[in-house]
Amino acid sequence: MFPEPLKRHSTTFATLAMAVAFTLGALAAGCSDDEPAPAAASASTEAVVKSTKNRVKFKGGERIVADLAQALDLPKEDVCKELGTYDCQGVVHTISLGGVEPYRQTIYQPLKDRSMGSVNAVDRVMLSGCEVRASRDFGSPAAATLFKEITAGATHEAVAAVGRRLYQRILRRDPSAGELEGLRAFYDDLASTEGADAPRRFATLACFAVSTTEEALFY
Amino acid sequence: MTSHLTRRNFLTGSSLIAGATVLGNPRGESRAQATGPQKAPKFLFVLGASGGASLLDGPLAIRASESPNAATINAYADAQVTSPQGSPLRAVSYSSSKVGPIPYPVAANQSDFITRRGKDMLVVTQTGTSVNHLVGQRRSVTGNEAWAGRSLQEVVAAEYGAGTLLPNVHLVTGSEFTARGTDGAIPLSARGEVVPDALLFPLGLHGYRGIAGGDRGDLIQKARALRDGKLQPASKFSRVFEDTPAITRFRALRGAQGALESADLVSKLMIVADGADYPLGKYGLASSPSADKVRARFPDYAKDPLEAQAALAYLLVTQGVSVTVTLGANSNFVYTGDNAYGSGSLQAGAVKNLPIAFDYAHTSHRSAQAFMWQRMYKIADGLIDLLVNTEYAGGTSYWDHSAIYIATEFGRTKTRPANADEFSTGHDLNNGVVILSPMARGNTVLGGVDPATALTYGFDLQTGAPDKGRTTAEKEVFAGLLGILGVDTSGSGLPDVRAMRRV
Numbered sequence: 001m002f003p004e005p006l007k008r009h010s011t012t013f014a015t016l017a018m019a020v021a022f023t024l025g026a027l028a029a030g031c032s033d034d035e036p037a038p039a040a041a042s043a044s045t046e047a048v049v050k051s052t053k054n055r056v057k058f059k060g061g062e063r064i065v066a067d068l069a070q071a072l073d074l075p076k077e078d079v080c081k082e083l084g085t086y087d088c089q090g091v092v093h094t095i096s097l098g099g100v101e102p103y104r105q106t107i108y109q110p111l112k113d114r115s116m117g118s119v120n121a122v123d124r125v126m127l128s129g130c131e132v133r134a135s136r137d138f139g140s141p142a143a144a145t146l147f148k149e150i151t152a153g154a155t156h157e158a159v160a161a162v163g164r165r166l167y168q169r170i171l172r173r174d175p176s177a178g179e180l181e182g183l184r185a186f187y188d189d190l191a192s193t194e195g196a197d198a199p200r201r202f203a204t205l206a207c208f209a210v211s212t213t214e215e216a217l218f219y
Numbered sequence: 220m221t222s223h224l225t226r227r228n229f230l231t232g233s234s235l236i237a238g239a240t241v242l243g244n245p246r247g248e249s250r251a252q253a254t255g256p257q258k259a260p261k262f263l264f265v266l267g268a269s270g271g272a273s274l275l276d277g278p279l280a281i282r283a284s285e286s287p288n289a290a291t292i293n294a295y296a297d298a299q300v301t302s303p304q305g306s307p308l309r310a311v312s313y314s315s316s317k318v319g320p321i322p323y324p325v326a327a328n329q330s331d332f333i334t335r336r337g338k339d340m341l342v343v344t345q346t347g348t349s350v351n352h353l354v355g356q357r358r359s360v361t362g363n364e365a366w367a368g369r370s371l372q373e374v375v376a377a378e379y380g381a382g383t384l385l386p387n388v389h390l391v392t393g394s395e396f397t398a399r400g401t402d403g404a405i406p407l408s409a410r411g412e413v414v415p416d417a418l419l420f421p422l423g424l425h426g427y428r429g430i431a432g433g434d435r436g437d438l439i440q441k442a443r444a445l446r447d448g449k450l451q452p453a454s455k456f457s458r459v460f461e462d463t464p465a466i467t468r469f470r471a472l473r474g475a476q477g478a479l480e481s482a483d484l485v486s487k488l489m490i491v492a493d494g495a496d497y498p499l500g501k502y503g504l505a506s507s508p509s510a511d512k513v514r515a516r517f518p519d520y521a522k523d524p525l526e527a528q529a530a531l532a533y534l535l536v537t538q539g540v541s542v543t544v545t546l547g548a549n550s551n552f553v554y555t556g557d558n559a560y561g562s563g564s565l566q567a568g569a570v571k572n573l574p575i576a577f578d579y580a581h582t583s584h585r586s587a588q589a590f591m592w593q594r595m596y597k598i599a600d601g602l603i604d605l606l607v608n609t610e611y612a613g614g615t616s617y618w619d620h621s622a623i624y625i626a627t628e629f630g631r632t633k634t635r636p637a638n639a640d641e642f643s644t645g646h647d648l649n650n651g652v653v654i655l656s657p658m659a660r661g662n663t664v665l666g667g668v669d670p671a672t673a674l675t676y677g678f679d680l681q682t683g684a685p686d687k688g689r690t691t692a693e694k695e696v697f698a699g700l701l702g703i704l705g706v707d708t709s710g711s712g713l714p715d716v717r718a719m720r721r722v
Contacts, residue, residue: 046455048455050458050459051460051462051463054460054463054464054465056460056463057465082422082429082430083429083498083501083502084501086419095413096423101415104551105393105416106392106393106550106551107413107415113468114468114469115412116423116472116479117423119426119469119472120423120424120425120479121423123426124422124427124433127431127433127439128431135431178453179453186441186445186449190438201435205438205439206445208432208439209442209443209450210446210450212446213446214451214466214469215454215456217469218465218469
């Protein structure tokens with residue numbers, strides 16, 4: 001049974017309408033395939049109304065890989081292979097990513113809950129996909145699709161451009177100022193330790209960080 | 220289901236780690252740390268003999284000379300049934316040129332195993348309550364819901380699993396020997412974790428080692444900190460849905476990720492060898508320090524799923540990861556020959572598992588039972604050998620603290636056409652179970668078999684004296700197993716089956 005939202009959050013129609021709008025806005029920003037909403041100046045500090053419906057679902061391996069492949073301009077089969085050979089989603093981590101294997105393993109139903117295997121599989125798939133994209137972009141800067149601006153060295157503007165593109169491609173929205181600031185600070189930290197390798201490292205790791213957010217994995 | 224199982228397509232189309240939940244103990248202490256004031260753990264291996272393993276074709280075999288109805292019940296020629304000197308345990312010797320219509324010879328001889336392991340072997344007669352495979356399997360590990368619906372494995376994991384990362388692991392799939400219990404009081408960490416494929420399972424125990432881009436763990440941690448500390452809190456989606464069970468559980472799992480990675484299970488549990496099929500070294504990975512040992516004991520690990528499971532079961536326990544592991548034959552026909560099934564003869568030694576395992580007795584009882592008992596004994600023997608030769612602590616071996624429960628869902632019907640050697644059998648409630656453990660009353664049969672009818676009867680639960688007036692219930696076997704394992708069953712209502720414990 002779901003608690004009555006009115007009792008918890010609002011006593012006036014205007015307040016309720018605003019709360020609903022925020023909630024729908026948050027949902028739309030996370031799920032829509034339409035043009036990304038314009039960046040809000042301080043979206044990270046906007047008040048939100050927590051969901052009481054709790055119907056969030058894990059995307060599942062097929063969708064995760066498909067979304068990542070599309071975001072990173074990669075063929076699905078290039079996204080992730082364990083030991084260079086075994087497809088991560090289709091072979092190695094199928095069950096932990098919410099799939100089934102009825103023929104050899106007689107697993108007919110997906111696991112009901114996520115597991116440590118799921119958490120690790122997600123990290124491995126996303127890290128691999130991001131690394132493949134970064135490797136290709138830095139290997140052929142003229143043909144780069146995601147990280148072009150930083151392939152020849154990174155300025156803050158270049159990092160911001162890449163950051164925006166990561167959000168637009170992976171999360172289908174513009175990043176907030178706070179999110180961009182986080183990415184910029186992350187780059188600076190990398191630059192202080194990795195030197196000339198920082199742009200290359202940033203490409204993979206920033207992509208990994210964004211693509212493994214809950215917003216990217218659940219709907 | 221028949222499948223052609225080459226090494227390559229054993230991996231293709233199968234998947235690995237399914238569930239590894241580390242919520243009970245995210246700190247991942249070593250065994251040494253965890254067993255301070257606690258009692259020493261006991262280890263339970265449930266070896267699923269799926270399909271209906273008849274004890275009359277194993278340790279309770281009847282000699283023809285013992286039965287007035289030898290021609291029409293499942294009694295063997297005297298020469299086919301042997302016993303070690305002074306032992307009540309029986310060993311069947313059986314050979315056939317084929318297994319029903321499968322043109323594959325069977326040559327089974329159980330005497331070596333009985334001779335070698337009989338001192339730690341306890342046979343307990345039992346009459347079950349279901350001839351349905353899945354229901355019977357579940358009841359064989361829950362005692363027919365004897366203790367609030369808890370499974371043996373969950374009880375052992377809850378009792379001894381503190382300090383382990385994956386206390387209860389299920390390596391066999393498609394079976395209710397891995398049934399999830401229904402008692403909500405069992406902690407989540409004690410629930411079974413499903414591992415569909417044993418070979419590359421360790422890859423699911425680390426978030427980045429061995430994968431492209433994962434060469435710098437320190438940088439991965441920074442990226443995770445960025446995500447968890449900056450990006451996620453700024454995400455409206457995360458803030459709106461942060462209280463949903465799916466999200467809170469995912470965050471809890473992420474919180475335990477570091478402990479799992481620090482335990483280096485990706486190495487410790489890696490059975491496969493570095494080579495063309497598994498280029499571990501190229502990706503910064505390595506085999507387990509114990510891999511050579513398990514590969515030598517289970518040389519068909521790469522092609523035979525049950526050997527791979529047995530190898531991993533040993534590593535899971537001796538590396539301090541688990542206290543109970545369930546493994547077993549599933550229903551797949553396993554053929555590891557180099558030729559495609561259907562193109563020429565079946566290669567010698569290449570049939571590893573019959574279609575539907577013990578249940579192939581519906582087609583050809585004796586050859587199917589002989590083949591599968593040989594398989595079960597071989598796996599158990601290999602596992603025992605490894606455990607015996609691995610020190611646990613204080614001069615004791617892991618075997619000294621272990622029990623292997625050969626679980627099966629029911630027996631087979633007892634009759635046959637007059638003097639038939641090949642015949643069909645159905646499911647039968649009346650049967651027994653086999654327990655291998657130095658903690659069990661060894662070289663013993665509790666209960667007995669009526670040679671006239673081939674039906675088993677029970678025993679006095681305290682003294683072990685045969686009692687033809689009763690049969691043993693699933694609940695009693697369940698309770699007796701927990702007693703062998705030293706589990707505190709206070710308040711459970713379970714009987715004390717003292718007769719099953721070694722004095």
